[in-house]
Amino acid sequence: MNTFSRNSAIFSTLLARDLKILKQRLLNLIVDGLIVMFMNVLVFGYLLPLLGMSTTLIAPIFLGNSLSFFIASLGYNCAIRIVYDLKFNRFIDYLITLPLPKRWLFTYFITSFIMESAIVSLPLTTIGILLLGKNFGPINGSFIMFLMIYFLFLLFWALFFLSCSFTYNFIWFRNNMWARRLMPLFIFGSAFFTFKKVTLIMPMLRIIMLCNPLTYFIEGLRSSLLGGPDYLPLTTCFIGIFISLFFMILRLRSGISQQLDPV
Amino acid sequence: MQTLYIFTQFLYRDLYVYTRQLGDHIINYSLIYPLLYIFCFAYLQTQIYFLGQSTVGTIVFSGTCLVPLMVMAFSLTFDLLFDLEKNHHIDYQLMVLKPQLIIIEQIIFASIFTFAVMIPFFPLARFFASAYIDFSTTSWSSLYLILYCGSLCICAYHKLAAIVLTLEKINTFWTRVNHILLMLGGFWIPLYTIQAFSPILGFLLRLNPIMYLTEGLRQSIIGGKHFLPLSHCIIALLIFTIIFTMLSCYFFKRRVDHI
Numbered sequence: 198m199n200t201f202s203r204n205s206a207i208f209s210t211l212l213a214r215d216l217k218i219l220k221q222r223l224l225n226l227i228v229d230g231l232i233v234m235f236m237n238v239l240v241f242g243y244l245l246p247l248l249g250m251s252t253t254l255i256a257p258i259f260l261g262n263s264l265s266f267f268i269a270s271l272g273y274n275c276a277i278r279i280v281y282d283l284k285f286n287r288f289i290d291y292l293i294t295l296p297l298p299k300r301w302l303f304t305y306f307i308t309s310f311i312m313e314s315a316i317v318s319l320p321l322t323t324i325g326i327l328l329l330g331k332n333f334g335p336i337n338g339s340f341i342m343f344l345m346i347y348f349l350f351l352l353f354w355a356l357f358f359l360s361c362s363f364t365y366n367f368i369w370f371r372n373n374m375w376a377r378r379l380m381p382l383f384i385f386g387s388a389f390f391t392f393k394k395v396t397l398i399m400p401m402l403r404i405i406m407l408c409n410p411l412t413y414f415i416e417g418l419r420s421s422l423l424g425g426p427d428y429l430p431l432t433t434c435f436i437g438i439f440i441s442l443f444f445m446i447l448r449l450r451s452g453i454s455q456q457l458d459p460v
Numbered sequence: 461m462q463t464l465y466i467f468t469q470f471l472y473r474d475l476y477v478y479t480r481q482l483g484d485h486i487i488n489y490s491l492i493y494p495l496l497y498i499f500c501f502a503y504l505q506t507q508i509y510f511l512g513q514s515t516v517g518t519i520v521f522s523g524t525c526l527v528p529l530m531v532m533a534f535s536l537t538f539d540l541l542f543d544l545e546k547n548h549h550i551d552y553q554l555m556v557l558k559p560q561l562i563i564i565e566q567i568i569f570a571s572i573f574t575f576a577v578m579i580p581f582f583p584l585a586r587f588f589a590s591a592y593i594d595f596s597t598t599s600w601s602s603l604y605l606i607l608y609c610g611s612l613c614i615c616a617y618h619k620l621a622a623i624v625l626t627l628e629k630i631n632t633f634w635t636r637v638n639h640i641l642l643m644l645g646g647f648w649i650p651l652y653t654i655q656a657f658s659p660i661l662g663f664l665l666r667l668n669p670i671m672y673l674t675e676g677l678r679q680s681i682i683g684g685k686h687f688l689p690l691s692h693c694i695i696a697l698l699i700f701t702i703i704f705t706m707l708s709c710y711f712f713k714r715r716v717d718h719i
Contacts, residue, residue: 229635236643244649247657249516250509274631372481372535376488384500390508398507 207297208305215309219316226313230267230321235328237263242329254391256334256423261388261415264322268354269379271314276358277370279306283456284367293457303359303453310355311348319347337424342431346417349438353414356445363452386411391419392429410444413437466557467565474569478536485532485577493528494581495588497521502589515682518594522681523646523674525581525607530614530638532577536570537618538630544715545627554716560709563619567705570615575608582681595681602690603680609697610673616704617669623711646674652686669700 219226241258282288292302326333361378362370385402386409387395396403406412417434419427501524506517543549553562582603586595625633644654644661645668655662665671676693678686 225632229632232636233639236639240643240649244653244657245509247653248510248520248649249513254509270635372484373488375531376492380493380496384496389500390504394508395504398504 204297204301207295208301211292211305212309212312216312219313223316226271226317227321230317231324233267233270234263234321234325238325238328242332246332252332253334255329255332257391257419257428258389259325259329259333260418260422261391262383263325264318264418265350265383265388265411265415267321268314268318268351269383271317272310272354272358273374273379275310275313276362276374279359279362280365280367280370283362289457299453303449306359307352307355310358311351314351314354315348334423336422338420338422340422342421343418346414346421346434346438349442350414350418353410353438353442353445356442356449360445360449360452363449363456382409382411385409387415391427392416393427407437410437410441413441463557463561467561470553470557470562470565471569474566478569478573485535489528489532489577490580494525494584497524497527498585498589502585502593506592512592514592514594517592518682519650519678520648521585521589521593522678523648523650525578525677526642526645526647526670526674528581529574529578529611530618530642532574533570533611533614533618534638536573537566537615538622540566540619541622541625541627541630544623550716559713559716563623563708563712564705567612567616567619567701567708570619571608571612574615575611578607578611579604597683598681599683600680603677606673606676606680606690606693606697609694609701610670610676613669613673613697613701613704616701616708620704620708620711623708623715641668641670644668645670646678650678650687651675669697672696672700 237259241263242255246252246255279289293299295302297305361374365374383389385405387406388411392406392412395406413429413434413436416429417431417438420429420431420434498521502517502521505520506512506514510516510520540550550562557565582595582598585593586598621633621637644665651662651665651671654665672688672693675688676690676697679688679690679693
């Protein structure tokens with residue numbers, strides 16, 4: 198057996214183990230997801246328009262806010278398990294001793310998160326769009342492009358949360374992650390409003406938003422599914438997405454060596 | 461007299477322990493959350509969602525303090541759950557004070573601490589976003605009265621949850637209970653809008669304690685007939701607090717009583 202096939206065998210065994218665990222948790226995850234999705238559909242799709250919000254904003258907000266928050270909360274739960282493990286259980290020590298290169302091991306972490314998030318969030322997003330019905334408005338974009346950005350978005354969250362869980366300690370992560378990392382990312386990342394609407398009101402915010410990786414992913418999701426000139430062009434989004442992913446990989450590498458390298 | 465002395469000593473102990481985390485809490489819940497929310501929900505949301513109508517902006521913004529308030533109350537009250545599941549330091553306290561008094565002391569402390577951290581939320585909004593949030597008719601004394609009653613009720617509710625739940629159920633608790641209470645508790649949408657959408661849902665939401673906090677906040681900030689009267693909100697919050705505290709005492713005694 199050559200090295201590649203041996204690594205693949207261990208890698209797929211670890212993934213199969215995660216899938217088995219996911220199977221036990223799936224019903225709970227889907228119920229949680231359905232509740233969040235239903236609440237978002239009710240609030241963004243039906244109640245906020247009663248207060249005067251334009252119905253043209255429903256689809257971009259649903260994609261930008263509801264979907265992103267849902268994936269981020271899945272990522273946060275996943276990351277808190279890793280941070281807790283690094284502090285208390287140290288199951289990571291067993292994983293490190295496996296005859297598997299570190300690159301493969303961390304690819305396994307990322308793949309596992311992407312699989313779990315996709316299995317839970319893709320059907321729920323579809324249900325959300327169906328529940329919104331006419332309020333969601335026309336879909337002028339391409340589903341394939343949407344799926345492509347969607348999986349890159351999952352990859353981003355996987356890299357982001359994995360790097361955070363290896364960079365910050367348990368107490369800091371539990372107390373400050375939402376307030377000091379996630380909320381600023383969302384608020385300055387066009388999650389609640391589209392990039393063009395915000396920059397129309399406050400042009401100087403343009404630079405901050407363009408430095409925020411979330412802007413490219415969220416605008417990319419909107420642009421790919423909804424189409425039209427109201428969002429950042431897809432080419433700009435793709436450039437931003439790949440630069441963000443590159444920086445996340447660098448951040449993850451430094452986090453891993455900081456946490457696991459004893460020298 | 462002895463009991464009262466021990467009770468105040470426990471209050472002092474909690475103050476000593478949590479003051480060490482005060483810096484972090486102030487930065488997160490008295491500065492970062494309010495400033496981000498003011499920028500996002502008072503400034504941008506009013507202009508983009510509601511085309512600059514400051515009345516609607518004020519209605520929507522008034523409930524947004526719920527998130528930092530609930531997270532703060534959660535982080536203070538749920539230490540009991542971690543203790544019950546692992547260290548059991550509570551066993552020492554149980555030797556010197558009645559279980560009911562321990563629970564009451566913890567709720568009172570958490571409510572005062574939460575309230576203190578939440579104090580700057582609305583003054584900051586007035587300072588930074590007075591053009592988008594109308595504070596001209598605000599009764600500040602009523603605002604802080606309802607904010608304290610709300611803190612008390614939310615802390616009692618979270619204390620009950622900390623006693624009833626186990627560690628594995630925390631995430632589920634946030635998604636299945638707190639998220640619903642929050643989104644349908646007037647975080648953005650006032651009760652009269654929900655009633656216009658569905659009278660049945662509007663009626664059912666009167667069982668949501670958080671709705672009385674947000675309605676009370678809106679009544680104190682904006683006033684008028686659209687929102688529930690302040691006296692109703694305060695009475696409802698106090699009744700809910702008593703119910704949650706009694707249930708907490710009952711379940712706490714059942715959980716720590718090994719016989």
